[in-house]
Amino acid sequence: MTRPVYLDNHATTPLDPRVLDAMLPYFKEKFGNPHSSSHSFGDEAADAVEKARAQVADLIGAEAREIIFTSGATESNNISIQGAARFHKGKKNHIVTVVTEHKCVLESVRHMEDEGFDVTRLAVEKDGLIDPRRFAEALTEQTVLATVMSVHNEIGVIQPLAEIGRMCREKGVYLQSDCAQAVGKIPLDVNEMNIDLMSISGHKVYGPKGIGALYLRRRPRTRVHPLFHGGGQERGMRSGTVPAPLVVGLGEACAVAAEDMAADHARVGKLRDRLLDGVRAGIPDVILNGDAECRVAGNLNLSFPGVDGNAMMAALRPHICVSSGSACTSTSVEPSYSLVALGLDKDLAHGSFRVGVGRFTTDAEIDTAIGVIVDQITALGGGKGVRTAAE
Numbered sequence: 584m585t586r587p588v589y590l591d592n593h594a595t596t597p598l599d600p601r602v603l604d605a606m607l608p609y610f611k612e613k614f615g616n617p618h619s620s621s622h623s624f625g626d627e628a629a630d631a632v633e634k635a636r637a638q639v640a641d642l643i644g645a646e647a648r649e650i651i652f653t654s655g656a657t658e659s660n661n662i663s664i665q666g667a668a669r670f671h672k673g674k675k676n677h678i679v680t681v682v683t684e685h686k687c688v689l690e691s692v693r694h695m696e697d698e699g700f701d702v703t704r705l706a707v708e709k710d711g712l713i714d715p716r717r718f719a720e721a722l723t724e725q726t727v728l729a730t731v732m733s734v735h736n737e738i739g740v741i742q743p744l745a746e747i748g749r750m751c752r753e754k755g756v757y758l759q760s761d762c763a764q765a766v767g768k769i770p771l772d773v774n775e776m777n778i779d780l781m782s783i784s785g786h787k788v789y790g791p792k793g794i795g796a797l798y799l800r801r802r803p804r805t806r807v808h809p810l811f812h813g814g815g816q817e818r819g820m821r822s823g824t825v826p827a828p829l830v831v832g833l834g835e836a837c838a839v840a841a842e843d844m845a846a847d848h849a850r851v852g853k854l855r856d857r858l859l860d861g862v863r864a865g866i867p868d869v870i871l872n873g874d875a876e877c878r879v880a881g882n883l884n885l886s887f888p889g890v891d892g893n894a895m896m897a898a899l900r901p902h903i904c905v906s907s908g909s910a911c912t913s914t915s916v917e918p919s920y921s922l923v924a925l926g927l928d929k930d931l932a933h934g935s936f937r938v939g940v941g942r943f944t945t946d947a948e949i950d951t952a953i954g955v956i957v958d959q960i961t962a963l964g965g966g967k968g969v970r971t972a973a974e
């Protein structure tokens with residue numbers, strides 16, 4: 584049996600071989616602790632960490648000293664949301680978020696609600712985007728932080744961060760952004776977008792798992808309380824030994840992304856468009872969820888009216904790796920809350936999946952995927968409906 588075609592690059596990306604090559608010496612002979620300043624093993628690792636810090640910073644228009652290494656975007660979101668809220672507690676007590684944010688953002692915000700903060704959870708429009716006017720209305724004198732992601736992890740839509748950032752800066756509100764899916768995929772500039780805190784994940788950008796970064800703005804100074812206490816590494820924001828091999832991998836992944844972004848964007852976008860055209864030719868009533876234009880190159884989120892979601896995922900599973908976005912709760916399988924937020928009914932949300940085309944996806948794999956999707960969905964009775972207004 585050949586392995587199924589991997590089209591789930593939003594869940595994780597494979598390690599780029601260039602990244603692995605950069606990391607290997609730091610797993611082997613260059614194993615020093617980057618905080619051991621008494622000898623050359625430590626210095627060698629510390630130099631590598633600082634090089635990586637600059638590589639990460641360069642990709643987002645930041646200064647190296649504004650980058651804090653963490654275990655991933657989950658931790659970065661937790662530090663920035665909880666840390667900023669707690670730092671300003673007593674002076675400001677309001678947080679703005681969006682209903683389609685990643686679970687780790689929503690759960691961090693809920694935790695702050697339990698600690699006494701007021702929360703505004705903005706709805707999204709049918710296209711998955713927030714309305715900047717509604718966002719402006721949500722900001723108050725009491726707002727400490729707004730958390731709005733860039734690229735959505737399921738629907739792939741890109742929120743208008745530059746516009747949102749301008750509003751936040753005018754009101755003196757921190758803009759925190761979960762950019763796990765955006766870094767290395769679309770151009771980002773923390774200064775042009777007025778982002779004060781940004782979360783980055785290594786394994787979404789062809790780097791290793793278990794490493795990420797937090798961008799923490801210096802001017803105007805953005806203040807957060809750390810979550811971990813200890814040796815005071817990473818400017819006191821993240822105690823614990825910095826994992827030099829993983830950090831080197833994240834740095835190299837960012838350097839490669841800076842180099843390849845334009846070419847990747849063009850190639851991945853073409854493959855994604857060909858996949859959509861091919862599926863539409865076979866299943867004319869397929870629905871593309873989320874804005875068609877304001878979307879990251881590799882993403883499709885498709886719904887198939889009249890097709891049972893469980894049967895669909897089971898039929899696709901041996902052939903292609905895509906994600907349903909459904910979540911199992913103790914009592915039932917709940918459809919993706921993000922698709923529900925777009926206004927899809929439960930059945931349609933269940934009959935949906937996300938495709939993530941990536942840097943290593945081939946033309947042949949796209950051909951295979953088109954054939955599998957059209958055949959399997961047709962066999963399940965799909966493709967017979969009329970186009971719906973939801974489109």
Ligand SMILES: *Cc1c(COP(=O)(O)O)cnc(C)c1O
Binds near residue numbers: 685687734786
């Ligand atoms: C993957 C992902 C995360 C979590 O990142 P980790 O580095 O795995 O903790 C957070 N937000 C978004 C949007 C993601 O896609």
